[in-house]
Amino acid sequence: MKKIISLALAVTMAVSLTACGGNSNSAGGQEPKVEEGSGQGADSQGAETISKQTIKITHPQPEGTPEDMAIKTMAEKIEELSDGAIQCEVYPNGQIGSIPESIQSVQMGVTQIAMGPCAIIASYCEDMALMDMPYLLPQDTSVISQVLNDDVGREFLDRLDSVGIHGMAFWFAGFRLMSSNTDINSVDDMKNMKMRIMESNILTSTYKALGAQPIVIAYAETYNALQNGTVDGQENPAQSIYTMNFHEVQKYLVDTYHDAQTHVLMVNGAWWNKQDDATKAIITEAEIAARKVLDEELPGYTQDCIDKMVEAGSIYHALTDEQVKEFKEATSVVYDEFLTTDWRKGYIPRLQEAFDQAVAAKQ
Template sequence: MRALGKITKLTRRALLIGTAVTLTASAGWAAEFTAKIGHLESDQQSRHVHLAKVAELVKERTDGAVEFQIFPSGQLGSQREMTEGVQLGTLEGTVSPAAFLGGFNPAVSILDIPFLLPADPEDAQKLRESAFGEELLESFSSKGVVGIALWPNGLKNFTSNKPLDDLEAFKGQKFRTMDSKILIEQFDALGASAIALPFGELYTSLQTGVVDGQENPLDTIQRMKFDEVQKYLVVSEHGAMEDVVMFNPAWWDSLTDEYRTIITDTFNEVVPELRDHKAKAVEEALSAIKEGDINVRVASDEEKAALREMTYEKAKQAYIDRAGEAGEALIATYEKAYSELK
């Protein structure tokens, strides 16, 4: 109840100070369906920019009947609070990093498996929209939310204060990771050890040697200045950072079939633009990183294939151990869909 009260308070405050991006209906015409959608990124980052784009298109395609009000930068609370708000109906929607949802829905932790998505962006989107993506989104239904789309939000790369010249170099190193058994097995398969630490402690932990290295998208590495306390970076693009678009079931069910189709199709339609926007941010981040003292190396396709071969089975088994029969079924759907892309 305390978290619910905080969401309500923050929602009221955000509305009063006018910090939301609100796409209002035409003068004299009130929207029939209004959804507040909260997320954690700033209004300059890819997720927010394209949420605003979706809101604009949905408004246009429903003739003003559906209005999205977008609240960035955690204005409506932490991601946990926003997810709970969508469950309880105090918030209509949220776009959450999948990495924050493993405790809420163990099935989504499949996305922690390294090289789960194909390297080709078009193939990756086909996989999101395949039976695998549909089954993964459907897994949220039993958790009290409606998952309607997966959005790309970058790829992880390795940094360390010890050399990362090849896969053998990982042996004996200590890497910070999120609290995920799948990611712990990923590092174990490489002969490295993984230490689960809060993100807020990572910079100091790298600086003081509590851990040797970490994994994150390039724009996160640059924005958080991790490159200033790391000596080596390998652009490995080994882990997908995906977002899950979720709505409150009662609000979603109140829509017509036509409006639900428009919303779902629009979220998928903007993915190429979202991907390009993110790619530009990553390119700019890499350029900035290269201006510093860190040694930057780009992993070859052969090295990436070897890395996937070394880590996939152990990470997959850790996922199945966590997600049970539902996870095993989802893995089977994934492997079938992945094989059909080749």
């Protein structure tokens, strides 16, 4: 199946990729196959007849992770609410291809739904990179999903429209821990440290501001790079560090709260726009149910991964408030570098205000 998808991507590669706000004529989208006639599917009120079709859903996480559980919940809910008229094929663990390939497969309409991190989606829509601004998200993780999927977050997701993608929702997947073989307690500890990062201009600038040497290495090649000393450390959510066994070649795990893994659940824009209201309602309801599973499962799963790594010999700690303040001040220059458009200058403060209000409302 992966070879078939890769061939389809190769055929459609001629479609150019544009940043947000670019020429929308380059945003392509093939229609999925939809059987003629009707199934006896219905929307959540049972009032509509849903046309039969098969939806392909892809994500990069291993089976059994909270994201995988959420995606499977979504697929099951879609089939249930449509009375089986809509069937879902789920491809976990990068079976469709690499994360960039899976995002492109959605943009081209080869698959209908995918989940991917904002840092990589930024290759298609530059504004998505802003989700990796250092210390943008509050340490109180309980409000993150709520705010990102409210009106202020919807404005952010709508930036994807210009590249042929409909952003359904933000899926928060936890803060990225820094791992290394020397302890990290201050900005000075970061000096000249070779840190593996995913491709991201903002992450590059963040680590340079901390005095480190950021090096882009593919996710699948990170273990070997850590083992042979090509890099000294890396950043990822606890579950990724554990499932990829990075802790086997790293001694320290540090919660710095500098950045988070925030995914977007995205669908092909042309396909989405062709769906009737009843089908859109089913998929939307299923996504909400899936996100609830992710938000409920993630904290316990994250802690379990940390506990298992500590049991295996890792040393874990979180930065203190004073240490976080030092890191935050050191990386504040990144905001000056990347808040370069009127929309960015206006939007990021509004997003931060929304987070502040949500945190205050809980106190």
